[in-house]
Amino acid sequence: MDLKIGLDIGSTAIKVVFTDGDNILWRGQSATRPGQESVSRALMGNGLAELGLAGEAIVNVSVTGYGKKLFGRPGAVADEISANAAGLFRLSGGKAGMIVNIGGQDMKVIFLDARGRLSDFRMNDKCAAGTGRFFELAARILDTSLEDFGELSRRAGKTLELNSTCAVFAESEIVSLLASGTPREEIIKALHASIARRASALIGKEMNHPIWLDGGPAQNPGLVEALEDELLTEVLVLEHPQYTVAYGAILVAR
Amino acid sequence: MITTQDRRFRLLQRAAQKCAAESGNLLDTLRGREDYQPEFEYFLDLIKEPTAAATERRSGRTAIRLLCIQAPLELIHAAGFQPFRVFSGSHAASALATQGIPALVCPLLRAVLGEMALDKANLSGHPWILPTTCDWVVKLPEMSALTGLPSLPEFHWMELPRLKNDGNSRKRWMDEIWRLKDFLEKTSRHAVTRTALLASIEAYGRAADAFQKLKTSRASGRLSPVWFLLVGNAFFLDAVENWTEQVNRLEKALFAPRVGQNRHARIFLAGSPLVFPNFKLPFLFEEAGLWVVADDLCSSERLFPGKTFIADTSVFGMLSTLAGRYHQGCLCPIFADNDRRINNILGRRPEADFRGVVFEVLKGCHPYDLESFTLEKGLKAQDLKFIRLETDYSPEDTRNLLTRLEAYRATLEEA
Incomplete structure (x- = not known):
């Protein structure tokens, strides 16, 4: 499994997506509140639990959004506008x-x-x-x-x-x-x-x-x-x- | 019983403390940077005490206060004065000037009014030279009175013609230069001699040469744009000879380019002036991976639009040359015929090798705002990526600006 996680720490909500290759395995969100990193990690924990996976399965965590600097040791950091462009282009089938x-x-x-x-x-x-x-x-x-x-x-x-x-x-x-x-x-x-x-x-x-x-x-x-x-x-x-x-x-x- | 005067005194005290903290924090940040060198200390010391009184002490000359750089510095210097630019990037000072003036006054002029209220720069009680550049500058004496400040002391207007490529305008501007000479002579009580004027032009020429070397160092990655801006900001705070000597010393001592610097995308910075301690954007550029390789700010590169070459060394000849350089050579957006601005950016492109232009507008700075639309169209037509950022001195839009700058950098990579 090639488990990758995308984390968007926005000003009002934190959103998480799990993928395996081109497949989206799981989505989850939570309202943004102080302690964004622990909220994000709890959300990712929910995803892993629902999928029956262990933390070791994660290949990479990419973080974006206003709060991206609040997440310690991410695998990668992306600017949210580029992430939006790339995500929508792929999900719209290139349209x-x-x-x-x-x-x-x-x-x-x-x-x-x-x-x-x-x-x-x-x-x-x-x-x-x-x-x-x-x-x-x-x-x-x-x-x-x-x-x-x-x-x-x-x-x-x-x-x-x-x-x-x-x-x-x-x-x-x-x-x-x-x-x-x-x-x-x-x-x-x-x-x-x-x-x-x-x-x-x-x-x-x-x-x-x-x-x-x-x-x-x-x-x-x-x-x-x-x-x-x-x-x-x-x-x-x-x-x-x-x-x-x-x-x-x-x-x-x- | 607490009187209104007591309350005002306390308000000014709090504002003075905030200004000191704002400036002190930034100086600490600069001293703590990885690329700090001891040679920066001279410039940091100047910025630490950016007052007219301290400048007079350092330069040994009486300071003449200026807002814009249309008045020939060489002429002021030749009259025995120290040109002192009244500039401020202080958010705390700008917050002090809110009552009695329109909400959309540009933050720079608002901060100047705040500094005047604090009398930090000992601004009242000495001669000022006010070229009629933007509307805010023209209304400064009026705003000063409206905000309850003592009226400006003796000040000398220079009526700046808004057309550059017009014979009548040039003649009118030349008359203004002679009027300025008369004002300076009357104030100093001695004549501006040919020898003194020539010596001043040469002194500023040496300063321009030194600054040119720093420009090259910034473009090659030896000097960060943040430090470059600081050096430019310090220009009016000491005698030109001292500043030039220290710039040359710094340039010789600069380290070799750092490996990581070539990961930055090269940009041209245009727009409203950036003044200490408003270094919000330069730091955000760094954070977003952008390297300013060239600029056209009047607080940076435009301090020295070029060296003055004198063919006719009579006073008339030298003043004519200076008049032309400070009028036709100026890129300020207040002029109606300002093609030079876009031509300057495009002309710098091959040598500076930038991929995009960041245009920053101080909120309320209408001439820059208007011109940004013309520039955007013209520069995009030349395949340059363009972004316009409108901001002020407050830190509250930092995240928003960073989001835009990071995405802008991504567009430069895609280009």
Whole structure:
């Protein structure tokens, strides 16, 4: 067995992928909290236990993400944008030309060349607008689980527009809308549209087709629809988009 | 009872402590580096005390405060003064100047205002020369008053024409140079002689030669970009002759290139000035495996845009040459016709052999921000990888910047 582990220590979640050659054996994630290395090791321990494997079977651990320096003695370290590009290109069967990744604290637009190599990228600066953190904030105010966002936005009657893309101002705007009796379905749909506009601004004029949405928020079909409406093109999503970067770390380290 | 004055005094005391800690920590980090050499100690000592008073003591001359480098240093020197650049990269100082001015003032000018509040550099009470470069500089005296600082002492405006390739502009700038000469003579109470001006041009020429050797050492891997920046930052803190001597001494003593350095990707650094102790980006470049082999920062390579060659040694002839060099030779983005900037980057490419350009914009520095878009288009068309980083003096975007720089390095490998 050629057991390799990809570990993505992100700002909101730690994701782990186990592979044997081209096969993905196991995936697992845990919320990020202080002591990232021990959380990561516990997560890897869960994976080994579920697969019935011993620690000695591990050939290599590749680490990426904001917290990669917090993991002592990794087998390899990868930058998360290259890992995202490599992971998605492989998992999409070599079809990806552009990725929009929404992470916990950032939004990235990644351009790949025809051979799947990272050719260019754009990333937001320290502003939290349009990131996973923005979604979490909205979910808390709306007292709604993030998993329900997609379904709820589909049920929206009217199409609202949030005036603010700033996380702080949007928060007070959502509170005002709720206070004025606006259904939360409409607010959620407006949130998706707001993030899609943000992504569109980051993309600019350049588009490499097809476009893939990646990262945890990509599991939200409401966001996918909003992005398609904004970019006027089909947006594709992998089955487990939150694990692409962890998987890609293994590929980049090869 | 605690008065407002007491509270302000305590606020300034805390800010002064933070500034000292910020600077002290960075000096400790530099001294603890693997590539530290004793020859760096002179420059570290200068940076440790970056005040006008200390500079006057070291150089034996009265300091004339400058913000930008459009005023010919040779002329100031020939008038018997020490040119002292009022610059600051202190986050603690910039945090001090927040009230009464727009939120988006560039951090450099904000830090200057903070330093003025601390009076660390003994900034008030001595002559200033203010070329009308960017909007923030033009509004400095006004912002100084708005933030409750004493108004600037005697200062001399130099109206900088925003067109370089225009005969009328050149004539107007030449008039400004003569006005500056008059101001300096009036302030010093003696005339700028032909001999003194020639001697000053030669002294700055020797400094440019010494710095040129360091540029070569940085490009070849003998001197790290972090140290190079420090040496440039120290330029205004001592007499030009002393600084030149120490740069030559350092250059001779530099170790051979380290093996690991060739693993770094070679880049050109363009954009807003980087000033001590704001060394956030240079350290992140190292961490991401990037080596700055050339730059066009006015706090680094652009201190010496080139040696001044004098054909006509009359005062008029020398001032004409200096005027041209400081105006037409300037790459600052405040100019409307600034093709020289992109041409300079592309022209440096064969010799410096870089694969990409990092363009850093200080938040609020609008001319650089605007020009970054033009440069991106032009440089990408020449197959150079380009990244624009917008940041300020705070450390909170460090992880975000590192993520981008690491990925940028990966794109250089793919190129």
